[in-house]
Amino acid sequence: MEFLRPAGWEEALAAKAEYPDAVPLAGGTDLMVELNFGHRRPERLLDLGRIAELKEWETDGDSVRLGAGVPYTRIMEGLRRELPGLALASHTVASPQIRHRGGVGGNLGTASPAGDAHPALLAAGAEVEAVSARGTRLIPIDDFYLGPKRNALAPDELIRAVRVRRADGPQQYAKVGTRNAMVIAVCAFGLALHPQTRSVRTGIGSAAPTPVRAREAEEFLGGVLEEERCWESGRVVPPAAARHFADLCAAACSPIDDVRGTAAYRRRAVGVLARRTLGWAWEEYRGSARATEGAA
Amino acid sequence: MSGLTDPRGTSGLTDPRGTSGVTGRRPAPVIPGVRSELGPPGPLAGLPTRFARRAGNAGGVGESVLRPDGVLKVTGEFAFSSDLWHEHMLWGHLLRSTVAHAEILSVDVSEALATPGVHAVLTYDDLPTEVRHYGLEIQDTPVLAHGRIRHHGEPIAAVAADHPEIARRAAAKIKVEYRELPLITDEASATAPDAVLIHEDRTDHHAPHVPHPNVVHRQPIVRGDVEEAAARADFVVRGEYEFGMQDQAFLGPESGMAVPAEDGGVDLYVATQWLHADLRQIAPVLGLPEDKVRMTLAGVGGAFGGREDLSMQIHACLLALRTGRPVKMVFNRYESFFGHVHRHPARLVYEHGATKDGKLTHVRARIVLDGGAYASSSPAVVGNAASLGVGPYEVDAVEVEALALYTNNPPCGAMRGFGAVQACFAYEAQMDRLADAVGMDRVEFRQRNAMTQGSVLPTGQVVDAPAPVAELLRRVKELPLPEERPWETGTGAVDVRALPGGLSNTSHGEGVVRGVGYAVGIKNVGFSEGFDDYSTARVRLEAAGGEAVASVHTAMAEVGQGGVTVHAQIARTELGVSQVTIHPADTRVGSAGSTSASRQTYVTGGAVKRACELVRERVLELGRARFGATRPGWPADGSPDELRLEGGEVVAADGTVLASLAEILGDEAVEVETEWRHRPTEPFHRHTGQGDGHVQYSFAAHRAVVDVDVELGLVKVVELACAQDVGKAVNPLAVVGQIQGGSTQGLGVALMEEIVVDRATGLVRNPSFTDYLIPTILDTPPMPVEVLELADDNAPYGLRGAGEAPTLSSTPAILAAVRAATGRDLRRAPVRPEHLTDG
Amino acid sequence: MMRVRLTVNGRAREADDVWEGESLLYVLRERLGLPGSKNACEQGECGSCTVRLDGVPVCACLVAAGQAEGCEVVTVEGLAPEGELSxxxxxxxxxxxxxxxxxxxxxxxxxxxxxxxxxxxxxxxxxxxxxxxxxxxxxxxxxxxxxxxxxxxxxxxxxxxxx
Structure with a gap:
């Protein structure tokens, strides 16, 4: 095994170009488990830990360029206002120790359907900045997840950052696990209200082979909010519409039974989370939300 | 590149410590003794403390003396079994089966053996003697698999190499050909007429008496006329219950080091619960006399029953003897799930009857425990489940049958609560249902039927010590209830950490319903059924620096419970000294028995007390011989009771100091080694289960308060209160710690802990801390504890074994609370979110 | 194999012949004589190997040894001067x-x-x-x-x- 330690981003891209099989190592919170238990024996590790720009974010007008290696702790502490959904998601990641190491780049690179960041990124409408020695391309998050633990990166590409529009409305995130901390999602749900475009976006985790959006639910709810002029009036989402939205979110899942939960439970729970997060986000939009302590 | 060779061309990994430039070498294993000194603080500043210091010898019995190994444990210096290092040591590693039931057609180790850096690869054929099996009760477990695999993860080969990664890689190169066999997974498949026998040609002493060779042991308990009693019942409830497979999940993985000795023997440093039981099983396999296998207890990172069986002991010794080098073995967490037995999963069928006025008429029960592929301690677990299967209640008519199966599931054996846990879960659910049927308050119904001193158990044994069952229930019930809606902070904000789901932000109060539940249980203390349950202690008293100091040497496994603290306390109380050294536990002293069955404070504590008494007699004889003639006040005869040893002095009844211990001892040391036994027990009758099978009982009651998100099926335990009778709180701080720790393990199996075995393949699906979940600090509530001290006159200081009882009633109390919140029946533990939301 | 240099509990330390897949935890425990950090799960699920890495608490089992090159590590052994308790x-x-x-x-x-x-x-x-x-x-x-x-x-x- 070889341990490649590029000192800077260009060097990392060159190394990845030369050795496309080199496995990027950032926070180590996924990969090191595989190494410790002999599940994976890559020829080369590509340590991205000393590349400073990966651990920074820039806010430029309407969007945030979030370095792939910014630890979740810093996202939940520093980006609550700009990326509230992702900040909430970050707070649900594993444990304080893991949140100090792991970042969004690793979640995207691993592309596990259970990655905590995915539903928030889907709901916010992020773009993944994939870079190789050949150049940079922006992959819309909707096109990024190809299958369980498969993503749209080319072998020579590395994730430099995600670009996310600064929140223009309330965002929520909730995750179900069978323990009150340090747990992998049985299912998770992200929701973002986008008043500027009068749209609603969602993201569902751990309830399909990849993270998915509930597009039909989004369109349905968008239509209702438009029709009922809710965006302008700030009136309550009609309960029947909220319920139908939740049902459509549940229907967007294609979960499996596994050791963490049953398919039927996941579907049901996604519906509950959809209804609740919509309620919280809409309340906030109406300007009467209660502050939430402890949750980012 | 295969990955194991160095990219720069050197061959394989080399021993890292053999090269220069490596810093931080540590010496060969030295397991230090611990000195118990009286810590500076009394009651903790800024903290409420319910225990005042008492009169008598400072730091003695009844005080919250601090752990003598505490400082080593907080500085990182305490040498756990995985921390040992030795020059030129090798790393041992086991290859385990990837299937649950198969014939082994061939094992080819040639490639592994040829790997650079590999020093030995052993299979069954390399075992040095004809003794190739081991086991606590039945020697049915192969050291390395021979011809057949009976469960997932069974050891097949052992590898020793320079680096753990080399060993792992080499093991992966061993080629094993299997021919899979049909799986035995439950009672139906185990006892089917054409069932494959898990063990053919059984010769163990239970074999002639079992209904089927795939039944390890069966114990009926029959008392009174159940038919007649059932006819008198105004209300009858029947229920089927299921209890999942729980893992001890001690944090310190199985590990240790074997060091070959010049005399052909081996020194083994290991984490275990019972050194001498290990020794008895190890030595014959190695072909060594027991005195050539010298065992020392290394630091133990928790046990809870999971270290009662052997894990890596024999393999490490075999590799060390084969290679002539020290061998260290450390299971990783994945392997740990295969490296020890688990709590038996169980199916339980109960029928309870009661009259209109709330008196139990009868109980019928059938308890089927899945023992898995090897016997371990299944027979004793069966005995407990049967004899304690009715709970702490008076019932005149009882029919209980408990049995353990052989299957292809993971082997099950000892875990805290040992057979009494599964039964308590079921009978307490039954008691709630029956109370509801009768129309009585659930606690009152229990109290009406509660056992007391003098009650007769279903085994016919009279409970001859206090049994404050009703009082324990009263105490937990009277505690103030925790506040409702604790997530509301008063400012309109919500603290999700106080809600079901916690930081996962699943609820801001929506769907949350509170429930309260109660349960009580009974656990036996000590080894039962006629087992010769004894311990050995060696106590030495000598003068050093003008002060008498005591040292205590036992083979008791300190696994975290605080036995070392208690031994020092006993020595202080009995000998009136302040300085006590606790010698490391090893096999140079007689057996202490197991650190299990809540027995060590009772039995090894009893042995230390007895040894101290003998030392005291000798010291007083010595004192009388030295000073009897010259100093007034020395009684004429040997060691009269009116003399006290206090503050390093011999004190007469009137308070006169007769001599200091140091001046009596002079240059002489007084040393006594003695064995001590509790009252004998007898086996249960094979057909009726009658017999005085148990030594002592321990009782605890819980009240659980939960908030359940009924839409998502997520549970937050808000408070888990416990009342327990400990007879005598030898160390109040430690006993509360035991109660809280035991309660939490009960919480775990109520809500999240279960080893899941795939029914189609027999493979364990969640052997990791990612998917086998134990409670975090955010899952664990405040746990108020009420400690009762009603002395058992048969036991040293009146104490009662305390470690296990809280694990019993915690689970059913939580289940009862969840039932109360959800209105669901919930016949299974652990209860999962889908059980609370389906339908 | 590689060499890793780092500062542990205020002292400059180095380890030679480190396998590239080794964790910081292994290096601390098996190469630097600092077994205080514990190896309960080696999958980031138990926290028993928690050390401070450049001031921040992390699971040492999930840090590749090479990633700790040049870093400051504080382990339980470094919480107080020798012979004292924090x-x-x-x-x-x-x-x-x-x-x-x-x-x-x-x-x-x-x-x-x-x-x-x-x-x-x-x-x-x-x-x-x-x-x-x-x-x-x-x-x-x-x-x-x-x-x-x-x-x-x-x-x-x-x-x-x-x-």
Missing amino acids: TVQRAFVDAGAVQCGFCTPGLLVAADDLLDRNPKPADADIREALSGNLCRCTGYEKIMDAVRLAAARRCAEPEGDRA
Whole structure:
């Protein structure tokens, strides 16, 4: 095994170009488990830990360029206002120790359907900045997840950052696990209200082979909010519409039974989370939300 | 590149410590003794403390003396079994089966053996003697698999190499050909007429008496006329219950080091619960006399029953003897799930009857425990489940049958609560249902039927010590209830950490319903059924620096419970000294028995007390011989009771100091080694289960308060209160710690802990801390504890074994609370979110 | 094989012949003679290997040894000068927060970090900060007591006396 330690981003891209099989190592919170238990024996590790720009974010007008290696702790502490959904998601990641190491780049690179960041990124409408020695391309998050633990990166590409529009409305995130901390999602749900475009976006985790959006639910709810002029009036989402939205979110899942939960439970729970997060986000939009302590 | 060779061309990994430039070498294993000194603080500043210091010898019995190994444990210096290092040591590693039931057609180790850096690869054929099996009760477990695999993860080969990664890689190169066999997974498949026998040609002493060779042991308990009693019942409830497979999940993985000795023997440093039981099983396999296998207890990172069986002991010794080098073995967490037995999963069928006025008429029960592929301690677990299967209640008519199966599931054996846990879960659910049927308050119904001193158990044994069952229930019930809606902070904000789901932000109060539940249980203390349950202690008293100091040497496994603290306390109380050294536990002293069955404070504590008494007699004889003639006040005869040893002095009844211990001892040391036994027990009758099978009982009651998100099926335990009778709180701080720790393990199996075995393949699906979940600090509530001290006159200081009882009633109390919140029946533990939301 | 240089508990250290897949935890325990950080799960699920890496508590089992090159690491062995106990260490002993002790080193590093950031934590803050550290023996109650006690004692001490 070889341990490649590029000192800077260009060097990392060159190394990845030369050795496309080199496995990027950032926070180590996924990969090191595989190494410790002999599940994976890559020829080369590509340590991205000393590349400073990966651990920074820039806010430029309407969007945030979030370095792939910014630890979740810093996202939940520093980006609550700009990326509230992702900040909430970050707070649900594993444990304080893991949140100090792991970042969004690793979640995207691993592309596990259970990655905590995915539903928030889907709901916010992020773009993944994939870079190789050949150049940079922006992959819309909707096109990024190809299958369980498969993503749209080319072998020579590395994730430099995600670009996310600064929140223009309330965002929520909730995750179900069978323990009150340090747990992998049985299912998770992200929701973002986008008043500027009068749209609603969602993201569902751990309830399909990849993270998915509930597009039909989004369109349905968008239509209702438009029709009922809710965006302008700030009136309550009609309960029947909220319920139908939740049902459509549940229907967007294609979960499996596994050791963490049953398919039927996941579907049901996604519906509950959809209804609740919509309620919280809409309340906030109406300007009467209660502050939430402890949750980012 | 295969990955194991160095990219720069050197061959394989080399021993890292053999090269220069490596810093931080540590010496060969030295397991230090611990000195118990009286810590500076009394009651903790800024903290409420319910225990005042008492009169008598400072730091003695009844005080919250601090752990003598505490400082080593907080500085990182305490040498756990995985921390040992030795020059030129090798790393041992086991290859385990990837299937649950198969014939082994061939094992080819040639490639592994040829790997650079590999020093030995052993299979069954390399075992040095004809003794190739081991086991606590039945020697049915192969050291390395021979011809057949009976469960997932069974050891097949052992590898020793320079680096753990080399060993792992080499093991992966061993080629094993299997021919899979049909799986035995439950009672139906185990006892089917054409069932494959898990063990053919059984010769163990239970074999002639079992209904089927795939039944390890069966114990009926029959008392009174159940038919007649059932006819008198105004209300009858029947229920089927299921209890999942729980893992001890001690944090310190199985590990240790074997060091070959010049005399052909081996020194083994290991984490275990019972050194001498290990020794008895190890030595014959190695072909060594027991005195050539010298065992020392290394630091133990928790046990809870999971270290009662052997894990890596024999393999490490075999590799060390084969290679002539020290061998260290450390299971990783994945392997740990295969490296020890688990709590038996169980199916339980109960029928309870009661009259209109709330008196139990009868109980019928059938308890089927899945023992898995090897016997371990299944027979004793069966005995407990049967004899304690009715709970702490008076019932005149009882029919209980408990049995353990052989299957292809993971082997099950000892875990805290040992057979009494599964039964308590079921009978307490039954008691709630029956109370509801009768129309009585659930606690009152229990109290009406509660056992007391003098009650007769279903085994016919009279409970001859206090049994404050009703009082324990009263105490937990009277505690103030925790506040409702604790997530509301008063400012309109919500603290999700106080809600079901916690930081996962699943609820801001929506769907949350509170429930309260109660349960009580009974656990036996000590080894039962006629087992010769004894311990050995060696106590030495000598003068050093003008002060008498005591040292205590036992083979008791300190696994975290605080036995070392208690031994020092006993020595202080009995000998009136302040300085006590606790010698490391090893096999140079007689057996202490197991650190299990809540027995060590009772039995090894009893042995230390007895040894101290003998030392005291000798010291007083010595004192009388030295000073009897010259100093007034020395009684004429040997060691009269009116003399006290206090503050390093011999004190007469009137308070006169007769001599200091140091001046009596002079240059002489007084040393006594003695064995001590509790009252004998007898086996249960094979057909009726009658017999005085148990030594002592321990009782605890819980009240659980939960908030359940009924839409998502997520549970937050808000408070888990416990009342327990400990007879005598030898160390109040430690006993509360035991109660809280035991309660939490009960919480775990109520809500999240279960080893899941795939029914189609027999493979364990969640052997990791990612998917086998134990409670975090955010899952664990405040746990108020009420400690009762009603002395058992048969036991040293009146104490009662305390470690296990809280694990019993915690689970059913939580289940009862969840039932109360959800209105669901919930016949299974652990209860999962889908059980609370389906339908 | 590679060489890794890092600072551990204030001392410059180096380890040779480190396999590229080795964790910082392995290097500390098996190469640098610092076995205080514990190896309970090696998958980031228990916190018993918690160390400070450049000031921040992390699971040493999930840090590749090579990633620690040039870093500052503080382990349980570095919480107090030799022969002394830090306030948090003392409190764990005094409050009965130690049973088997396997989780203790990781909890101490996590608790120490908490009290540095938040000298007067509420109970919920303590629970959140320690939610990545499993303990199987105590049920956490005495650990809560210990952290409360340490917080109280640290607040009572003059700044300079703090170990």
